[in-house]
Amino acid sequence: MLPKGVPMDYNQQNKPIQARVPPSRFVQGTGIPALNSSLDVSPERKREIFVLSSDHYGSVASTSKSQPTKTPTPVLVQHEKLTTSSFEVGEDSGEDNLSVRIELFIFPPQNYQTTRQRRHSGQQGACDKEPAQISLVMARTRCEPATQCIKRMELSLAKKLKPVFLDEGRISQNVRKEKVSKKGLQKLDVSAFLLQEDKLARLEETDMGTMTTEAFFRLRPSQSIQIIVKVDSNFVAEIPITIECNPPTIVSVQTFEKFHSKIFPEVPLVVEVETIHATGAVIDWYVGQNLVCHKSSCYTPTFGLAKKSIGIVITPYRDDHTGRGFEEAYEFAEKVEENLPENATLHARQNWLLPLEQTMATKELRVMSYNVLADQNAYSISDGQPFFPWVSADTLNRARRMPLILHEMLSYRADLICLQEVDELVYETLFRPCMRCFNYQGYYQGKKSNGTKEGCAIFFSLSKFEVTSESNLTAFGISELLIKEIPYLQPGDWNDCAQPVVDLLARTPDLKSVIQHQLGHVLQVAHLRDKRGYPLLVANTHLFYHPAASHIRALQCFAIAYKLSEEQRDMGDVPFILCGDFNSEIWNCPRLFTQHQTQRNFCIPEVTDWQKDLNTFNFFRDSEEPCSPEFHNDFPSLQLPKNFPEIISGYPEYPELTHYVLGFQATLDHILMTRSSSQGSLTPVRQAPIPSLDSITRDVAMPSKRFPSDHISVVSDISWQRKIKT
Known part of the structure; x- marks a missing residue:
């Protein structure tokens, strides 16, 4: 495992895993990345955990880490920011189709789990495992009214979030400690509000209500949208989302044999990264919990690392963005060999x-x-x-x-x-x-x-x-x-x-x-x-x-x-x-x-x-x-x-x-x-x-x-x- 806070994830087969789903190719004629269908569209991703009490909903989280406390509704947020989203505007192709791509990565409250996770873990109540990440990818037209795009976001999120709050007919630790029937849960409502001058308002009620989707998202980089989850009139959870415009993004990661080559002492390993909206990418190399090489596309294992795993964390960046929150992590499938074979x-x-x-x-x-x-x-x-x-x-x-x-x-x-x-x-x-x-x-x-x-x-x-x-x-x-x-x-x-x-x-x-x-x-x-x-x-x-x-x-x-x-x-x-x-x-x-x-x-x-x-x-x-x-x-x-x-x-x-x-x-x-x-x-x-x-x-x-x-x-x-x- 890598040091706490580094987004490295491993699976049981000891194969490389994307820390997030990277776009791997472009939709023809638009310049917009499209997801590779062979990748898992909702991978788990380990992140730093901060805790907000109900008195701080809508505020920006502290940058210091803290241990979970008995607050009414613990909320999982990412680094200095709240739950992230990003959108990307492609080059003008003369067509409106697939011109704006929006990605949302939502971390539900820590005490909620999907029923799929519970069945897998064999536990009936809340467990210590980190909740599953909810991902949503939308491709909308440039000239579409922003209100229509936000409405589509609400409907799609309602479908995605429903199993998160479904727990055998009851909701665990909601703010008002009220039991909600399974039937009532079918009426799950997800509503989006803009945060302006510390006040929440519907988009159509603001001066941005007449904007196009492209203009709206371009105007709101690094600003917050509040997602309120309700069942009937019962308040369940509040999920703040930060929008980032054209964040530095990793398009592809290339290495010999796709991370499955043999690893020998004194034989270099090399990784190449393709990015979009980025100046470059920093590649850090880890052996166990130790950072062994910083900011290099090449690393040569030394003798003494026998049977140890090597991992990398890739951070895309540009002058106005550190790339934090958009890292990807990989682990080489093979461990370091004990010796270099005789030549x-x-x-x-x-x-x-x-x-x-x-x-x-x-x-x-x-x-x-x-x-x-x-x-x-x-x-x-x-x-x-x-x-x-x-x-x-x-x-x-x-x-x-x-x-x-x-x-x-x-x-x-x-x-x-x-x-x-x-x-x-x-x-x-x-x-x-x-x-x-x-x-x-x-x-x-x-x-x-x-x-x-x-x-x-x-x-x-x-x-x-x-x-x-x-x-x-x-x-x-x-x-x-x-x-x-x-x-x-x-x-x-x-x-x-x-x-x-x-x-x-x-x-x-x-x-x-x-x-x-x-x-x-x-x-x-x-x-x-x-x-x-x-x-x-x-x-x-x-x-x-x-x-x-x-x-x-x-x-x-x-x-x-x-x-x-x-x-x-x-x-x-x-x-x-x-x-x-x-x-x-x-x-x-x-x-x-x-x-x-x-x-x-x-x-x-x-x-x-x-x-x-x-x-x-x-x-x-x-x-x-x-x-x-x-x-x-x-x-x-x-x-x-x-x-x-x-x-x-x-x-x-x-x-x-x-x-x-x-x-x-x-x-x-x-x-x-x-x-x-x-x-x-x-x-x-x-x-x-x-x-x-x-x-x-x-x-x-x-x-x-x-x-x-x-x-x-x-x-x-x-x-x-x-x-x-x-």
Whole structure:
């Protein structure tokens, strides 16, 4: 539990609960928030309790807390104010429908309970439990007479309040100690009065009686309306309501796995809040009753918090409103784990886990590339069996894997991070918000395939690089380059080199169709500038996975080389770094970058059936249809223009492997770079070690408890020298 007075509420399932019902979306065309139907529209909410005697009805409550006393009618009120209400006026949409939204949160007198509560608690009389909150939401038109709106409020509240005062035919502790029959209770009357100069009056009897609903509520921010509850002529209770105009409101709260992710020591938690009518929101973090972090969207649990719960209280605010009374509270469903699971990759790289200041050498870059294994691919089926049968579902669960991957990403303090197989949801709810808290800028591009919700992401440290505009963060569909751009190049070096590609796709319509309609791979490109003012081009990609598709990956490499040369030319011959999962060894498809050419039918014959795969390629290789005899069965030699820059590997020593599953291991993940350009040179200095094969096979293969992905991250330190033009 949180300290008394903080609106935190927990349920028995230990799941997050809204402290109040937040509007979660907007009614089309009005700008007015609408309630999410999946939320409980009348949740209980714990608040500070003040007591007013009958002599103080209508007055403002004291700000000091007091213990309940024997007063005629205890009244539950909220903080410094009485029972609250709020209304919100949307932008003028040209229509009057749903233009004014009114929310009322009413706390009946403390000694009254609904019959539903009594049945649940098994008690017959008054109990110590806090009475249920009564909530009412109204959507009224702007130009409606205020008197009509107030009348509707009275009728709706009469229906809502009836069960509160119904207690087996009698009313407990009403002011006049009079018994009221159940029959009489059917005539419950709720009347609203305005408080003006310490006097109560009906709206129609005041000078505001002719106002519209919008004008009335705009005129009365932080003023009181008195609701009088009567049965026949018997006075039962008086409920003061304070009206607030357009209060700061929380629209949505977002965190990874909706508060249900695993929580590990030293792994950050991050929460993002969307508000309306607010400057921002203060997020306070609690462990038990202790405030552990104030005013931060990110909190990193420490060791020693094992099996403890973490909660947050969110307070929206603006300059003229503290947000008090409009807070929301949430609790993370999982308790803090006792230990951070072993990461075998980090264990092999102890010397790379240095403090930030030791890795920020002015002339060096630390570059990381990592295929993080998308959630949809983690549960892939091959021949009717799980692709990773040695891994339990709990270990594969992204709620466990992704926080551990985030921890590894942050551990190296890399200047550039290129990720592949990133789930869009994971990027939006975990990677992006958390990396931003650690001073990284990034962007994401999903694959352009239908039904695919994963893609590539680039992050760069703002301690090393300048903030970059969105126009300098772009992405290109590789298939679109092959089908829609390369065949239409102007005469020149690239047009001549592209002709074999154009001819091949023209005579293999099945291959062209697969590339055009089924492959959505992308090339991310970032135009960066470091704190010294030096320009750098950074690219990230993930090529086609299929074992029999080396020819497709070679075509993709050609398209990437073309686009990078275009981007480099536009920036003035700057150096570039290309990272990615190429699904190929460096001597296979990527040799086009390092050697500028491939030989005819360069692939190993035992791996690729050229006659079948080149002409009639399909994903599952279940087609036994013969090839059309008129098709040419050779894959052409590919060549890059002579002015294409020299490309070298970022590995001083080529790794033994970066990917290991049962029956297959290879170095598929690469960091490539230009050796020299007119504006600078790049030279690999050192690379992070790869875990031993024994440590990988300790749990059969990857992924496993010690390896959260089926790939190993690759990290290189690169010397970056600027050439001075003479």
